[in-house]
Amino acid sequence: xxxxxxxxxxxxxxxxxxxxxxxxxxxxxxxxxxxxxxxxxxxxxxxxxxxxxxxxxxxxxxxxxxxxxxxxxxxxxxxxxxxxxxxxxxxxxxxxxxxxxxxxxxxxxxxxxxxxxxxxxxxxxxxxxxxxxxxxxxxxxxxxxxxxxxxxxxxxxxxxxxxxxxxxxxxxxxxxxxxxxxxxxxxxxxxxxxxxxxxxxxxxxxxxxxxxxxxxxxxxxxxxxxxxxxxxxxxxxxxxxxxxxxxxxxxxxxxxxxxxxxxxxx
Numbered sequence: 001x002x003x004x005x006x007x008x009x010x011x012x013x014x015x016x017x018x019x020x021x022x023x024x025x026x027x028x029x030x031x032x033x034x035x036x037x038x039x040x041x042x043x044x045x046x047x048x049x050x051x052x053x054x055x056x057x058x059x060x061x062x063x064x065x066x067x068x069x070x071x072x073x074x075x076x077x078x079x080x081x082x083x084x085x086x087x088x089x090x091x092x093x094x095x096x097x098x099x100x101x102x103x104x105x106x107x108x109x110x111x112x113x114x115x116x117x118x119x120x121x122x123x124x125x126x127x128x129x130x131x132x133x134x135x136x137x138x139x140x141x142x143x144x145x146x147x148x149x150x151x152x153x154x155x156x157x158x159x160x161x162x163x164x165x166x167x168x169x170x171x172x173x174x175x176x177x178x179x180x181x182x183x184x185x186x187x188x189x190x191x192x193x194x195x196x197x198x199x200x201x202x203x204x205x206x207x208x209x210x211x212x213x214x215x216x217x218x219x220x221x222x223x224x225x226x227x228x229x230x231x232x233x234x235x236x237x238x239x240x241x242x243x244x245x246x247x248x249x250x251x252x253x254x255x256x257x258x259x260x261x262x263x264x265x266x
Contacts, residue, residue, distance in 0.1 A: 037072025047259035054214025058097035136168020172206030212242025
């Protein structure tokens with residue numbers, strides 16, 4: 001049944017990637033959305049591992065689709081809702097990482113920075129919580145600030161997971177500094193970019209005992225495929241530290257992982 005569901009998800013995504021660009025090229029979606037200012041986007045990632053905030057959640061290859069809708073820019077700010085999921089493509093280790101996240105974000109932009117607050121509901125259908133429930137879940141509030149006009153586009157976010165560990169929740173906090181930079185270049189009249197990213201995060205008892213954190217760096221090349229459609233092969237290196245890397249506690253290790261990220265904006 002699990003293979004059937006995964007095959008169905010992949011089939012729908014592949015058909016969507018083939019049909020949606022054609023519909024957009026014919027002006028069908030542009031006609032529906034251009035007058036409203038609503039932005040609809042989707043993404044699809046294939047990764048060799050599932051690493052989240054320095055914690056390896058799956059040692060197998062995974063597929064991660066997402067779908068998002070953003071309201072128009074206005075003097076009242078902008079709202080985004082979305083759904084994101086993770087499914088393993090293999091089952092060679094004991095880690096089961098099926099996950100569906102439901103996202104809500106509100107962002108207000110100033111001339112030099114943007115403030116964001118939001119909430120994420122995490123659904124873990126393969127988890128076995130200690131309270132005996134048939135599936136796990138968690139909930140997380142966050143707030144952050146992004147300085148889009150500064151070099152490296154720094155942003156600082158604070159996440160507070162208030163889900164009980166008995167239910168499969170994190171019951172802790174995570175604070176992170178993100179940096180990113182892109183270098184545009186041209187190959188045979190195609191506009192590409194070499195993208196760099198990195199973060200340093202501090203974990204306070206979220207999903208494990210004690211305090212620690214992680215750092216990560218990544219690079220990739222964004223390649224345009226079609227109007228609004230692009231892909232980015234990438235490679236990343238994760239480095240946990242503190243109690244997160246303690247073999248008697250978090251027991252996480254430095255890891256390379258890579259994949260390809262596909263994005264489409266209507």
